[in-house]
Structure formats: C-alpha cells, structure tokens
Amino acid sequence: xxxxxxxxxxxxxxxxxxxxxxxxxxxxxxxxxxxxxxxxxxxxxxxxxxxxxxxxxxxxxxxxxxxxxxxxxxxxxxxxxxxxxxxxxxxxxxxxxxxxxxxxxxxxxxxxxxxxxxxxxxxxxxxxxxxxxxxxxxxxxxxxxxxxxxxxxxxxxxxxxxxxxxxxxxxxxxxxxxxxxxxxxxxxxxxxxxxxxxxxxxxxxxxxxxxxxxxxxxxxxxxxxxxxxxxxxxxxxxxxxxxxxxxxxxxxxxxxxxxxxxxxxxxxxxxxxxxxxxxxxxxxxxxxxxxxxxxxxxxxxxxxxxxxxxxxxxxxxxxxxxxxxxxxxxxxxx
Amino acid sequence: xxxxxxxxxxxxxxxxxxxxxxxxxxxxxxxxxxxxxxxxxxxxxxxxxxxxxxxxxxxxxxxxxxxxxxxxxxxxxxxxxxxxxxxxxxxxxxxxxxxxxxxxxxxxxxxxxxxxxxxxxxxxxxxxxxxxxxxxxxxxxxxxxxxxxxxxxxxxxxxxxxxxxxxxxxxxxxxxxxxxxxxxxxxxxxxxxxxxxxxxxxxxxxxxxxxxxxxxxxxxxxxxxxx
Numbered sequence: 001x002x003x004x005x006x007x008x009x010x011x012x013x014x015x016x017x018x019x020x021x022x023x024x025x026x027x028x029x030x031x032x033x034x035x036x037x038x039x040x041x042x043x044x045x046x047x048x049x050x051x052x053x054x055x056x057x058x059x060x061x062x063x064x065x066x067x068x069x070x071x072x073x074x075x076x077x078x079x080x081x082x083x084x085x086x087x088x089x090x091x092x093x094x095x096x097x098x099x100x101x102x103x104x105x106x107x108x109x110x111x112x113x114x115x116x117x118x119x120x121x122x123x124x125x126x127x128x129x130x131x132x133x134x135x136x137x138x139x140x141x142x143x144x145x146x147x148x149x150x151x152x153x154x155x156x157x158x159x160x161x162x163x164x165x166x167x168x169x170x171x172x173x174x175x176x177x178x179x180x181x182x183x184x185x186x187x188x189x190x191x192x193x194x195x196x197x198x199x200x201x202x203x204x205x206x207x208x209x210x211x212x213x214x215x216x217x218x219x220x221x222x223x224x225x226x227x228x229x230x231x232x233x234x235x236x237x238x239x240x241x242x243x244x245x246x247x248x249x250x251x252x253x254x255x256x257x258x259x260x261x262x263x264x265x266x267x268x269x270x271x272x273x274x275x276x277x278x279x280x281x282x283x284x285x286x287x288x289x290x291x292x293x294x295x296x297x298x299x300x301x302x303x304x305x306x307x308x309x310x311x312x313x314x315x316x317x318x319x320x321x322x323x324x325x326x327x328x329x330x331x332x333x334x
Numbered sequence: 335x336x337x338x339x340x341x342x343x344x345x346x347x348x349x350x351x352x353x354x355x356x357x358x359x360x361x362x363x364x365x366x367x368x369x370x371x372x373x374x375x376x377x378x379x380x381x382x383x384x385x386x387x388x389x390x391x392x393x394x395x396x397x398x399x400x401x402x403x404x405x406x407x408x409x410x411x412x413x414x415x416x417x418x419x420x421x422x423x424x425x426x427x428x429x430x431x432x433x434x435x436x437x438x439x440x441x442x443x444x445x446x447x448x449x450x451x452x453x454x455x456x457x458x459x460x461x462x463x464x465x466x467x468x469x470x471x472x473x474x475x476x477x478x479x480x481x482x483x484x485x486x487x488x489x490x491x492x493x494x495x496x497x498x499x500x501x502x503x504x505x506x507x508x509x510x511x512x513x514x515x516x517x518x519x520x521x522x523x524x525x526x527x528x529x530x531x532x533x534x535x536x537x538x539x540x541x542x543x544x545x546x547x548x549x550x551x552x553x554x555x556x557x558x559x560x561x
Contacts, residue, residue, distance in 0.1 A: 188431035217545050278539045283410015
C-alpha cells in the first residue's frame with residue numbers, strides 16, 4: 001500500500017543518509033574546531049516568541065494550537081530560535097558567544113523545484129563580535145565548511161544590506177515607491193527597476209546610479225567603480241565592504257569572495273554585511289548569511305551578531321555534481 | 335584563477351561556453367537576427383535541422399518552447415535565455431533575473447469580448463462575476479484581482495478565441511500581436527492589460543559567477559536592439 005507524505009517533505013533512505021551523515025559530521029567538525037559549540041532547540045516554539053522583532057518575511061507559515069489554546073509555530077530558520085536561546089540561557093555569558101547547529105526548518109515554498117518545505121540547515125552564529133572582524137571570522141568559517149564539503153569552486157558573494165535603503169533615502173524615494181523599487185532590486189528585474197525609478201521621478205542620473213550599482217560585482221576593483229557613482233550611501237557601503245574585504249585578505253581568506261553591490265537577502269533582519277554562496281555546478285544558491293546587529297534587541301539583548309547557514313541538501317547536490325565533474329576530467333586527462 | 339594569477343579576489347570561474355536558451359516559434363527568427371547583429375553567428379541554428387542544440391564560436395544555443403525558457407534558466411541548465419514578457423509574467427514565481435527589454439516581439443495582453451456583445455458587463459452586473467477563458471490564468475487572475483473584479487477562470491490550451499464564440503465564457507484574456515485573429519473571429523479588444531516584448535533573462539548563479547560574459551552579452555544585445 002502507498003501512504004502519501006505532504007508535498008515538500010521526503011524520506012531519506014540509507015545510501016543518501018550515509019552521505020548526508022558524512023557531510024554533517026565534517027561540517028560540525030569544522031564548526032567545533034573554530035570554537036562553535038553545537039546547540040539544538042525545539043522545532044516548535046510559541047509563535048509570539050518566534051515573531052518577535054516584527055519581521056513578517058521570516059514569520060513561520062506553519063502554525064497550530066496546542067491543547068491549552070497556545071499558538072505554536074514551526075521555525076523557519078535557526079537564527080530566531082538561537083536569539084531566543086541566547087537571551088534566555090546566555091544573558092550573562094562572556095562574549096563573544098560562538099554557537100553552531102544542524103537542524104530542520106520549515107518554509108511554505110512551492111515544492112517541485114529543488115526547494116523543500118522541510119529542509120536541513122547547517123550554520124553558525126557569532127554573537128557579540130562587531131564589524132569587519134566578526135564578519136570576517138564568520139566568512140572564514142564558511143570557507144572552511146565549503147572546503148570540508150569538497151566545494152573548492154564555490155564562491156561567496158559579499159554585499160551590504162543597508163545600501164539601497166540608504167540610497168533611496170538619499171534620493172528622496174519613500175513609501176510605496178520605495179517598496180516597489182526595493183522589490184524590483186530583490187527580484188533583480190532590471191526592466192521593471194528602470195520603470196519604477198522613472199515613476200519615482202528621481203532623475204536620470206540617480207536612476208542610472210541605482211541600476212549600475214545593482215550590476216556591480218567582482219573583485220576589489222568594483223569598490224572604486226562604485227565610488228565613482230558617488231553619494232553618501234555608496235561611500236558608506238564601499239568603506240564597510242572594503243574594511244571587511246581587507247580583513248579577509250589579511251586572514252588569507254579572500255580568494256573565494258566576490259564583492260557584489262547588487263546583493264539583497266530576503267530576510268528582513270539583516271543589517272550591514274550580507275553574503276550568499278554559489279557553486280558553478282548548480283543553479284541554486286547554497287546558503288547565505290550576514291550581520292544582524294539590531295535583531296537581538298527584539299529579545300532584550302543589545303549585541304552585534306553575524307552568522308550563516310548552508311542548505312545541507314543543496315550542498316550535497318553540489319558535492320555530487322562536483323565529484324562527477326572531477327571524474328569526467330580525470331577520465332579526459334588519461 | 336586568483337591563486338595562480340596572484341590577483342586579489344577573483345573568484346573561480348565556471349568552465350565551458352555560455353549557454354543561451356533561444357525561443358522557438360514566433361520569436362525565433364527575430365531572436366536569431368538580433369544575435370547576428372550582436373556578433374553571435376547563428377548560421378548553424380538556421381537550417382532545417384531537427385537538432386535542438388547548436389554550437390557557435392562563443393556560446394551554445396539551446397532551442398526550446400518560449401514557455402520552457404524560465405524553467406531551464408532558473409535551474410541553471412541554461413545560463414541566459416530569451417523569452418516573452420508574457421511568459422515571465424505567467425511564471426512570475428520562477429527566480430530568473432530580467433536584464434534587458436529587447437524591444438521586438440511586441441504584443442499586448444488584452445481582455446477581449448464578442449463585437450457588440452454586452453455579455454461581459456451583464457455577467458458582472460447580474461452574476462457578480464465574469465467567466466474568462468485564457469491560456470494565461472495567473473496574469474488574468476492578478477489583473478482582475480488588481481482591478482477589484484471577480485472572475486470565474488476557464489483555462490484552455492488551444493485557440494482561446496473559440497471559447498466565447500460558442501458560449502464557453504463571456505470573454506478572453508489573450509496575447510494579441512496584430513489583432514487579426516481577434517477580428518476574424520468577430521472579437522474586439524475591451525481592455526489593455528500589459529504590453530509584452532522579448533526579454534533577456536539570466537540564471538541567478540550564472541549572473542554572479544559568469545559576470546563578465548553575461549555583462550558583455552547584455553551590452554552587445556543592448557546596442558544591437560537599439561535600446
């Protein structure tokens with residue numbers, strides 16, 4: 001008899017599980033070696049706690065009542081539960097605090113496109129370490145994790161979450177028009193972006209600056225190209241990215257990093273540095289992260305923080321693609 | 335690669351030529367003409383070969399139905415692609431970067447009804463909703479939602495002009511180029527929904543990791559299309 005399971009969920013059988021387990025172990029080893037202690041939190045929490053900080057974009061799509069009428073929710077990532085955990089269990093702990101996790105999370109995505117409603121994330125949170133040094137440490141651990149997974153071609157895009165909010169304020173774009181522009185930037189609809197900028201009436205030069213910025217990505221040379229476009233928001237972002245980048249260079253971990261002025265992450269809690277992970281063998285983003293310096297305030301902690309998470313299943317797919325590529329190349333070399 | 339060249343921060347590069355998804359059908363010839371004008375040799379794709387994949391000097395052209403282009407590009411099977419805005423609007427949940435309006439393939443998404451027939455208005459007034467036949471259910475749904483009207487959606491696959499003629503639905507939402515098909519079937523445009531042209535789209539990861547190639551192609555197509 002066939003008994004169905006909900007769309008967007010799946011069973012894992014031994015062959016795959018063996019490989020996933022091996023990958024899990026390597027990642028957690030990298031995190032532990034870097035001083036990050038593993039934690040686990042419940043998959044279900046009080047909705048009121050998870051939705052603290054007023055970020056509708058990361059609210060859980062799966063909510064239900066318990067026997068006492070409390071509204072519960074399934075977590076949609078681990079950053080929020082860990083913020084809750086830190087505020088509750090580590091309020092007076094010496095800083096910085098280094099935590100890592102390997103856990104399932106739940107989102108109401110359309111299944112059938114490599115996106116699942118239940119998925120596993122592996123990641124770290126660095127709490128209490130501000131600015132470039134904190135960001136560089138997190139990116140360093142991310143690079144080590146990618147190495148451990150055998151993804152030596154993977155690239156980390158580094159951007160800034162505050163850039164366009166600042167830029168649009170500078171251009172005097174507000175309210176609905178601002179949201180429309182940010183939406184086009186987030187979906188990277190350049191044709192729509194030009195139209196909405198025109199509708200916002202900010203003038204051709206400002207509009208060109210905005211479009212050109214969204215296309216700036218590459219090595220450290222793009223910092224100068226961004227500065228040529230001018231403006232306070234751009235200067236602020238370029239300075240911040242440069243500091244982070246130089247810290248990475250000093251640590252010898254800048255090789256994989258691509259600076260990207262067009263990067264936007266859809267989770268609302270980021271401020272400052274943000275990043276995303278790509279592998280040339282797969283069309284999807286493998287993971288990402290960034291700074292969320294204002295976010296812990298919602299849990300009563302005034303602490304800077306940064307972290308990343310990798311989608312375990314997608315990393316596994318990339319591993320498989322890279323392995324078969326290496327095999328093909330080895331065969332071609334013989 | 336950066337470690338060899340000593341340059342700072344040049345990330346690793348994907349191998350092989352850029353893959354471009356080319357729409358067959360109405361946009362096919364104009365797409366090849368534009369690519370020629372942009373310096374991509376499309377001669378191999380122009381014969382009556384049944385092949386679907388063609389190699390040029392600098393890229394691989396993969397030919398497919400326009401409505402499949404977002405699927406291939408989103409998954410990264412093609413790095414970049416060309417398709418109509420109507421396709422992108424209908425598949426707006428697909429994550430692809432829309433880089434350029436190529437200007438050709440101009441047509442309009444419209445609401446049409448039978449000439450001189452008042453059924454659209456009458457259904458809305460007396461039944462509270464219009465019955466709309468279409469091949470573009472999401473565009474139709476969004477349009478009527480945005481304009482505060484209720485519809486009963488009838489999705490068809492073939493010639494949608496047929497529907498209102500024989501009583502399936504009060505009107506249609508469809509793509510119109512010259513308007514000839516509408517006129518020949520005794521239909522007329524009642525409302526204009528959106529203008530559609532061919533667009534250049536890119537896979538999100540390819541846009542990051544093959545930045546130089548994607549930007550170069552975009553720039554050449556921008557010049558060639560006179561945008």
